[in-house]
Amino acid sequence: MHHDLFYRHSGKAPIAGLLCLGVAGPAAALVLGWIYGYAILWIPWVYLAAVLPLLLGAGVGAVVAGSARLGKIRSVGLVAVSGAALGVAATYVQWVAWLTGAGAELGLADVGLVRAAIGAVAAEGAWSVFGWEPTGGSLYAIWGLEGLVIVALSAGVPAGMLLDWAFCENCDGWLTDKMEMAPFDPVRDEQVLKNRLARGDLAALLGFERVDLARAQFAKLTLKSCSGCQRFRLVSLHNVERSYDKEGKEDLSETEIFTHLEVDASTYDALSKL
Ligand SMILES: [Zn+2]
Numbered sequence: 001m002h003h004d005l006f007y008r009h010s011g012k013a014p015i016a017g018l019l020c021l022g023v024a025g026p027a028a029a030l031v032l033g034w035i036y037g038y039a040i041l042w043i044p045w046v047y048l049a050a051v052l053p054l055l056l057g058a059g060v061g062a063v064v065a066g067s068a069r070l071g072k073i074r075s076v077g078l079v080a081v082s083g084a085a086l087g088v089a090a091t092y093v094q095w096v097a098w099l100t101g102a103g104a105e106l107g108l109a110d111v112g113l114v115r116a117a118i119g120a121v122a123a124e125g126a127w128s129v130f131g132w133e134p135t136g137g138s139l140y141a142i143w144g145l146e147g148l149v150i151v152a153l154s155a156g157v158p159a160g161m162l163l164d165w166a167f168c169e170n171c172d173g174w175l176t177d178k179m180e181m182a183p184f185d186p187v188r189d190e191q192v193l194k195n196r197l198a199r200g201d202l203a204a205l206l207g208f209e210r211v212d213l214a215r216a217q218f219a220k221l222t223l224k225s226c227s228g229c230q231r232f233r234l235v236s237l238h239n240v241e242r243s244y245d246k247e248g249k250e251d252l253s254e255t256e257i258f259t260h261l262e263v264d265a266s267t268y269d270a271l272s273k274l
Contacts (some may be wrong), residue, residue, distance in 0.1 A: 005197065006167050007234050007260035009074040021064065025086045028063035032056055033090035037097025046127060053146045057153025060090050065158035069174065080159040087154030091147045118143075125270025133155050166260055174220035181274065183218030185209040186239045187257050194258070202267045205235065208274055216242045220254070223272055233268040234260045 036056045040049055064083045073079060096108050099117045106113040122140060134142060166175045185208060187193060188220040196204035211218055220240050225233040237257040244250055263271070 005261060006101045006258065007262055009076060009167065010163070010169055011075045011077075013073045013075050013078050014071060014223075017068065017073040019073035021067040021073065021082055024063050024067045025060075025082060026089065028060050029086045029090040030093055033061045034092030034097040036090070037094040037099075038101050040094070041098055041101040045085065045236075052152060053149040056090055056094070057087060057150040058157055060086050060150070060154040061157025064154065065161040068158060068162055069165070072167070072172070074162075076159050076162050077144050080160050083155035083158045084151050087151035088147075090154065091150050112159045140251075153189075166224055166232075166234055168226040168228060170232065171226055173228060174228075175224045175226055175232070175234070177225050177227050179223045180220060181223065181272075182220035182240065183211050183213060183215050184221065184274070185211050186217045186219045187237065191258055197258075197261065202263055205237075205263075205267065206270055210274065218242075219257075221271060221274070223268065224260075225268065233263050233265065235268070235271060236260055 033056065036052060039052060043049055043052075061083055064079060064086060067073070068079050092114075093108065095118060096106065096114055097108060099114065101122075104113075104117050106117065122136055125135040126139065127133070167173070168175060194206055208221065209221065218240055220238045222236040222238070224234045224236075236259045238254040241253050241255070241259060242250060243253070
């Protein structure tokens with residue numbers, strides 16, 4: 001029997017999950033989009049306004065991720081597509097809010113009026129920075145970038161989170177037991193390790209040596225197991241590089257070696273005792 005080395009989501013999306021996403025997602029796009037439109041209108045600092053698209057995208061994305069978690073949706077594709085669609089919706093809603101706040105008389109359903117109003121604003125310009133007041137094509141390019149950031153985060157945030165989760169199909173629940181172990185000797189030859197794992201040689205993992213806590217480069221093992229059935233165990237491995245910024249603040253950047261390798265009980269126990 002063919003057995004996958006790595007865990008992959010089953011792609012299942014229960015009806016309850018779809019309902020959860022179908023209610024919470026549009027509600028988030030509507031509420032957050034509306035707040036965003038007014039915030040852009042009333043916040044005088046253009047720099048802060050430039051950060052807001054990140055917040056709106058991350059906000060919509062977080063609601064999509066929360067719905068997937070609550071509703072047990074195990075499909076990265078579905079979550080990404082829903083997130084992107086809701087990002088587009090939030091971008092549209094913020095336009096309507098912005099135009100309404102600026103005095104235009106239109107509603108969410110008036111797509112034609114919204115388009116005409118945006119055209120009128122583009123012709124006149126909406127704001128200036130460093131004495132430059134973009135209009136026409138430049139303004140459309142900035143708006144396009146703004147929308148792209150919102151949509152990319154709305155889709156990318158929940159998809160990224162889902163890829164980091166694992167679901168026990170036996171117990172119908174997300175894995176919540178997680179143990180991070182570090183620092184170990186960093187992985188020097190990723191390919192050699194992967195080749196051994198591909199041959200089913202899990203002992204390749206047991207050679208990790210603990211190293212000094214202050215090491216700038218080290219490996220980190222993440223162990224996850226299902227507390228329900230005790231039969232589902234996953235191991236992830238990252239190389240980590242520690243650096244410090246000018247203020248001495250620590251920054252850890254992780255490079256994935258592999259994520260969610262399925263291992264047997266004895267390998268798991270041996271790893272947890274390293
Ligand atoms: Zn289980």
